[in-house]
Amino acid sequence: MNRQMLMTERYSPATLQSAAIVILVFCASFATSYVHAEDSTGCRRLAEVSNGPDDSFRPPLSATVTGTGRAHFYSAPASQCIEKRTFLVPGDAVTVYKPYKKWYQVMYVSKTGEDFEGWVEEDRLRLGSHLGGD
Structure with a gap:
């Protein structure tokens, strides 16, 4: 067999x-x-x-989240690097440290003082002035 x-x-x-x-x-x-x-x-x-210091805004910029719905944080400036649990909403104020292609590296400080850092797509931010500038 x-x-x-x-x-x-x-x-x-x-x-x-x-x-x-x-x-x-x-x-x-x-x-x-x-x-x-x-x-x-x-x-x-x-x-x-x-994430290096090259091309960073000195001093950093202020920005406001625009658009509709959640603006997610990303661990790196690429769509596959989404942080699904960490997001901003329109009207939130952030500090912008660095541009990279169509992304900005930002920090958000919540009302409780907790800070969050990551990358946000550039079309979700309206840039303001340099922080500490005149």
């Missing part, structure tokens, strides 16, 4: 199908984890490259 015949005699087609589905689900979840890890690695690298 060949090996294939032994397998089909031991396991019903339904059992084999269930096993195949479990294997596919496992592989899909592993692939998703790998892609997420790759994204976070890419975000860390981009953050390292873009």
Whole structure:
């Protein structure tokens, strides 16, 4: 008897199908984890490259959040680096430290004094004057 015949005699087609589905689900979840890890690695690298002191506004600028809905923070200036739990709303005031392509590195200080730093898309901010300037 060949090996294939032994397998089909031991396991019903339904059992084999269930096993195949479990294997596919496992592989899909592993692939998703790998892609997420790759994204976070890419975000860390981009953050390292873009966070240096070069091109920073000196002194920093004030800005106001514009548009509608939430303006999310990003850990690095790229759409895949979104921080889904940290966001601003229109009217919030931020301090702008640095431009990078179509992004600004900002800090927001909440009413309780807690500060949040990250990147925001440039089209969500209306820039004001330099802080501490005349």
